[in-house]
Amino acid sequence: MSISREDVLRVAELAYLELKPEEVETYRGQLDEILNYIGKLQQLDVTNVEPFTDISFPASEARAASPSSYRKSGKELREDVVGPCQVAEAILDQTADAVKPFFRVPKVIER
């Protein structure tokens, strides 16, 4: 599979990246080479293989999971309660444009 100039411009737009006209072909060539290399995964038959979904709790164990085996895996979830944010002030102090307690950005709604 190869990547076109239009594809590069489209992913740049999706990723909110602005590319200079002279950069487009460089990135296209490099991404093309990488995608060709990555294409080797197509050689493998993965029809009956589960995707790897949780690094700290393998899928095979998750199927047989009970709350106690979940805890035994070493993972614990805390109570879902809201705690105070003690760093808001410090973050707003160094932000480019803040009107506390808000971040100010260019206008997005016209009326």
Added chain:
Amino acid sequence: MSATALWTVASIQAALLAKRISAREIVGEFYTEIDRRNPELNAYLTLSPERAYSQADRVDAAVARGEKLPALAGVPVAIKDVISTSGVRTTCGSKILESYVPPYDATAVTRLEKAGAVVLGKTNCDEFAMGSSNENSAYGPVRNPVALDRVPGGSSGGSAAAVAAHLAVLALGTDTGGSIRQPGACCGIPGLMPTYGRVSRYGLIAFASSLDRIGPFAGNIADAAAVMSVIAGRDDNDSTSASVSVPEYGSEIERPVYGLRFGVPEEYFGKGLDSEVKEKVLAGIALMEKLGCRRVPLRMPHTEYAIATYYIIATAEASSNLARYDGVRYGLRVPGATLIDMYRKTRERGFGPEVKRRLMLGTYVLSSGYYDAYYLRAQRVRSLIARDFSDAFQKVDAILTPTSPTPAFKLGEKTSDPLQMYLADIYTVTGDLAGIPGISVPCGKTREGLPIGLQILGPHFGESTILQLARAFESAGGFTLTG
């Protein structure tokens, strides 16, 4: 040799208790050495002398009161600049965070300081930890202290160089695809990547959340073990941190290795492996057998798919994690006529070429029409790679391989060819994908004098075993192997 070269965790503790020197004086020695060497090496981006000296004074006060000293009392450490330090600038090696000052500490940093360690400053790295040579830093490359025309490896190049050049006794790095082990190998020092979940990631600025780990660089195995005992363990601020109990690594490492079984998968010795690296690593493996470890035949059939899998998953996760740098809340903001215009201009100015390349790749593999072919397939192959390891650890206690296919390469040698740069991680990404721990230990040098690394991989939460093997290897002279 500089005065700082002789300090270890144990020798500092002994010297402080005997009142031969104060913690403040030790910190002074290190800053003097940093002033002398850092302009050339570029290992540190920011120094934190105020914080360091006040911590040193706390240690000296404890000595004066005759208190029992904590494990890392007065030990100078360097922190990779992707790990948050309260009040100390944290750039991630990026222009987009050039003036960002975190309002809180990473848990690993909090734990180091609670154990008496002294944070000297923040170390250079590839931008957002994306790279294998440290040449992707927005603040210039780090030079390898062993050979100044060579890279220190990456992405934790500054941390590795700082410890290797004795500009810190210990350092924290991060490993997503090899970023602790590969620079450890390039600079000739031990570097440990812990099991995923062993060390809290709270305060680690995310690159690829299912892969990122924090781990230590040290001058010797006992020091690496000492750091692990301090930073490992459950943290309520990181739900993926494990509540598996933390062993006393310091005593674990002295246990005999006789009878331990290890595998040497031939898939790690194929095309692209430098002949001198191969020769030394095989000599290191022979030394392990001489120490009474038993070599067991082993195949890891999915190894060759690891780099492709890694560059899909890591870039996909990065494209999501780095969406937060848009100029709104922290870091750089470049004004724009509209909100979207501001995002684009900020990211265009703030990110370097490798980050942009990876964000585009990650966006592409997740985009509509390509998700199944790339991302989902990569997650399935990741299962196969993880299964190779779980099968292997039914038969062996550890796996031995080269850390990197080549010794440290020359600055500029691979910058124009991203794919060649990615292949520097060919032996390390497997461990990241599987979530297992691994350590790189020095294993002699090339005829030109460049360090070579031996990688020891272990099962989940098997840090004790790999540290134990590393310690036995160190005691038997493996680090300076000449055979």
